[in-house]
Amino acid sequence: MRSRAIAALFTALVTAYAWLLLRAESQGAIAALILVGIAAGILAMRTQLLRPVARSLGSNERFAQGLAFAAVVVIALALRDDDFALLLLTRVLIVIVACLGLNVQFGYAGVVNFAGASFFGVGGYTAAVLASSARLPHLLVLLAGGVTAALAGTVLLLPILRTRGHYAALITIAFALLFRTFLEVNDALGGPQGLKLGEMRIGPLRFNDPISAGPFEGSFYLRYIAVALVLVALAFAVVQRLDRSWVGVALDTVRLDEIAAASFGMDIARWKIAAFTVGNFIIGVAGALSAFMIGFIAPNNYSFAESLIFVSILLLGGIGSAWGLSLATAIVILLPEKFQIIQEYRFLMFAALVVLTLLFRPVGLVPRPLRRLVGPPLS
Amino acid sequence: MTTPLLSCRRLTRRFGGVVALDGLDLEVEAASVLGLIGPNGSGKTTFFNVVTGLFPANAGEIRFAGAPITSLRPQAVHRAGIARTFQRSRLCLPLSIFDNLMVGNHQHLDHRLWFNLVRRQVLRRQIEENYRAARELLHIFDPPLADRMMEPAARIPMIDRRRVEVCRALISRPKLLLLDEPSAGMTHEETLRLMDDILEVQQKLGGLTIILIEHEMSVIERVTRRCVVLNYGRKIAEGAYAEVSRDPEVREAYLGLE
Numbered sequence: 001m002r003s004r005a006i007a008a009l010f011t012a013l014v015t016a017y018a019w020l021l022l023r024a025e026s027q028g029a030i031a032a033l034i035l036v037g038i039a040a041g042i043l044a045m046r047t048q049l050l051r052p053v054a055r056s057l058g059s060n061e062r063f064a065q066g067l068a069f070a071a072v073v074v075i076a077l078a079l080r081d082d083d084f085a086l087l088l089l090t091r092v093l094i095v096i097v098a099c100l101g102l103n104v105q106f107g108y109a110g111v112v113n114f115a116g117a118s119f120f121g122v123g124g125y126t127a128a129v130l131a132s133s134a135r136l137p138h139l140l141v142l143l144a145g146g147v148t149a150a151l152a153g154t155v156l157l158l159p160i161l162r163t164r165g166h167y168a169a170l171i172t173i174a175f176a177l178l179f180r181t182f183l184e185v186n187d188a189l190g191g192p193q194g195l196k197l198g199e200m201r202i203g204p205l206r207f208n209d210p211i212s213a214g215p216f217e218g219s220f221y222l223r224y225i226a227v228a229l230v231l232v233a234l235a236f237a238v239v240q241r242l243d244r245s246w247v248g249v250a251l252d253t254v255r256l257d258e259i260a261a262a263s264f265g266m267d268i269a270r271w272k273i274a275a276f277t278v279g280n281f282i283i284g285v286a287g288a289l290s291a292f293m294i295g296f297i298a299p300n301n302y303s304f305a306e307s308l309i310f311v312s313i314l315l316l317g318g319i320g321s322a323w324g325l326s327l328a329t330a331i332v333i334l335l336p337e338k339f340q341i342i343q344e345y346r347f348l349m350f351a352a353l354v355v356l357t358l359l360f361r362p363v364g365l366v367p368r369p370l371r372r373l374v375g376p377p378l379s
Numbered sequence: 380m381t382t383p384l385l386s387c388r389r390l391t392r393r394f395g396g397v398v399a400l401d402g403l404d405l406e407v408e409a410a411s412v413l414g415l416i417g418p419n420g421s422g423k424t425t426f427f428n429v430v431t432g433l434f435p436a437n438a439g440e441i442r443f444a445g446a447p448i449t450s451l452r453p454q455a456v457h458r459a460g461i462a463r464t465f466q467r468s469r470l471c472l473p474l475s476i477f478d479n480l481m482v483g484n485h486q487h488l489d490h491r492l493w494f495n496l497v498r499r500q501v502l503r504r505q506i507e508e509n510y511r512a513a514r515e516l517l518h519i520f521d522p523p524l525a526d527r528m529m530e531p532a533a534r535i536p537m538i539d540r541r542r543v544e545v546c547r548a549l550i551s552r553p554k555l556l557l558l559d560e561p562s563a564g565m566t567h568e569e570t571l572r573l574m575d576d577i578l579e580v581q582q583k584l585g586g587l588t589i590i591l592i593e594h595e596m597s598v599i600e601r602v603t604r605r606c607v608v609l610n611y612g613r614k615i616a617e618g619a620y621a622e623v624s625r626d627p628e629v630r631e632a633y634l635g636l637e
């Protein structure tokens with residue numbers, strides 16, 4: 001009970017901090033907040049102050065998820081008419097979904113995907129094309145974004161599945177580079193200017209109208225946040241259930257030791273393609289929602305550099321760690337947007353961040369916990 | 380004589396210029412323990428790797444339980460009923476001991492994606508059943524270890540890892556068990572204890588066949604009734620340990636004696 005109270009208090013502090021950071025406008029205030037954040041992080045790591053919090057949250061996943069969910073809702077409501085802050089928050093949620101997909105591939109099965117942003121783009125372009133030409137309900141359009149991304153990934157990986165080594169990494173790099181060129185020269189997809197998307201609708205809900213219900217008034221982004229939050233919850237459930245099942249054991253074995261995996265009957269190609277497909281599906285759905293939210297898509301949004309950012313999020317958060325990548329996404333998305341001095345050097349900053357992580361905390365910010373299929377959680 | 384469970388004819392495997400297996404003929408009777416000995420680099424591990432399909436044979440034939448398995452992939456060889464341990468431990472260290480044991484039981488687990496995502500109650504029951512079975516097996520080898528199955532394999536000492544690896548190979552109830560120096564790094568007493576435990580499981584499973592690679596000759600003498608001696612990939616002697624140990628060619632191979 002007491003440890004739960006501590007965990008709730010901790011979440012409240014983090015929520016307040018995130019709210020302050022999202023709202024802050026003067027660069028001085030933002031710099032101060034970031035410094036406070038870094039100092040608090042280092043202090044917590046050094047003094048192990050967060051031990052009881054980690055224990056409480058780690059031993060009760062449902063409770064932790066409930067707290068995180070509540071925190072996002074509170075932040076969204078507190079910022080209800082601040083369009084830019086809400087846009088950032090939605091973007092964080094959507095990228096969390098995409099990185100959860102990447103995590104199944106890279107974190108579990110060990111299939112490196114340097115084309116995360118491209119599959120995100122496949123989802124986005126699918127949404128743009130379907131939303132303008134077909135009369136599909138938009139929820140189905142989101143799903144279709146996932147399906148096309150999954151198919152594209154399968155077709156890409158099939159020919160090289162039996163090969164060993166770094167072919168998968170190379171072929172995803174090639175795909176990432178080609179994808180953007182393909183979009184730029186393809187007039188049907190709008191060329192370099194890209195495509196516009198109409199308003200997203202689900203049933204009677206029109207997503208681009210401002211919200212006013214009685215005395216409550218809020219930005220239209222709140223609806224996107226609601227959808228994004230549902231997607232995060234679903235993706236979390238899928239990823240964690242996969243992890244805590246026979247499938248999770250098989251994927252880990254394929255990543256850690258192909259010889260042992262093969263010697264005990266595991267079909268390595270099958271598991272890699274399964275992880276790649278599931279991951280790309282999740283990434284594609286996230287990409288489709290992102291396209292609707294921004295209302296327009298262009299090849300520039302889906303560059304190789306963006307793919308590298310996705311990968312760096314996994315490294316920073318802790319490979320295989322769903323909670324870690326969520327925290328890392330918030331840091332990697334928010335920092336350069338809020339702190340404009342960084343903006344110009346943001347790729348440099350990510351590179352530095354990745355190097356620092358690998359040097360000083362190779363397990364990442366929130367290391368992946370041990371899988372415990374049976375018994376009470378580690379005390 | 381009954382038909383052998385495993386029989387190899389003129390099995391050959393080369394690595395570049397090195398002939399690691401040189402026309403090897405070898406048979407193992409069902410429900411027996413065969414010792415496979417020979418000096419370093421004589422091809423013992425290569426024999427396991429070729430039988431299990433990790434390295435294809437360059438020539439020759441392998442039959443298992445009457446059917447040819449010469450060019451099967453490792454997965455198919457395992458499904459046919461052959462499980463092994465590795466000379467250099469190959470546990471997945473970041474995973475729990477239980478997870479590692481379940482790697483060994485892969486072929487009996489339900490791996491459909493939809494089942495694992497959605498049928499969580501049934502999955503939980505499967506997990507609990509497997510947990511009990513794994514615990515029982517590990518208990519034979521080391522009772523305290525059986526209570527630590529949710530700890531990462533990285534946390535246990537080398538000799539316990541060896542035991543876990545043997546259990547990982549046993550848990551799928553194979554017909555043929557290939558043990559590649561399972562006692563490496565153990566003391567003499569620990570080795571004897573491990574062998575006794577393995578024989579106990581063999582009794583329980585009734586009919587398990589074992590090929591044992593082992594450097595400690597007292598162990599070979601104790602647990603095998605027949606052994607095969609390799610040198611440069613060729614069989615130089617075969618028979619009871621007492622016989623082969625007197626064989627001049629074997630003595631020369633081991634000791635360099637004339």
Ligand SMILES: Nc1ncnc2c1ncn2[C@@H]1O[C@H](COP(=O)(O)OP(=O)(O)OP(=O)(O)O)[C@@H](O)[C@H]1O
Pocket residue numbers: 394397398399417418419420421422423424425426466
């Ligand atoms: N993957 C490989 N690539 C190249 N050469 C190999 C390979 N595996 C084994 N060899 C060679 O084949 C020969 C037999 O090696 P093997 O490992 O089978 O011997 P061993 O009897 O198991 O020896 P030890 O008692 O040291 O384990 C050696 O000369 C070795 O160098």
Ligand SMILES: [Mg+2]
Pocket residue numbers: 423424425466
């Ligand atoms: Mg060997």
